[in-house]
Amino acid sequence: MPGSRAHPPQLDQQPNIEFTKLAPVLNVRDLASERRFYESLGLPAIYEGPEYPDSIAFGTESVDFGIQQTLTDNDPSQHAHMADRRCRH
Numbered sequence: 001m002p003g004s005r006a007h008p009p010q011l012d013q014q015p016n017i018e019f020t021k022l023a024p025v026l027n028v029r030d031l032a033s034e035r036r037f038y039e040s041l042g043l044p045a046i047y048e049g050p051e052y053p054d055s056i057a058f059g060t061e062s063v064d065f066g067i068q069q070t071l072t073d074n075d076p077s078q079h080a081h082m083a084d085r086r087c088r089h
Contacts, residue, residue, distance in 0.1 A: 023057070027070040031056065034067050 028034040031054060035045065038058050046064075047057035054069040 021064060023059075023064040023066060025055070025066040025068055028067045029070065031067065031069040038067070 026034075035056055039045065043058040043060060043063065045056050046059040047066075048055075052068070055066055056068075057064070057066040059065075
């Protein structure tokens, strides 16, 4: 048919993917200080290794997350401000 488009596959044709847990990774400047902070809250470090030397994973039965050292600012409010300025030009 002229002008017709191919339809994307139906969702029921895709394999079922079930997320059972998410583990966000937070950017931090001082890895050692942040580690002490989270451990003081009772969150044990569950992974720290040579594969990712500037990262630490914390976890319990109900919470998993990581921290990684970054050398740049990661302030979402600054990024939103920059995006807002770009949209106005």
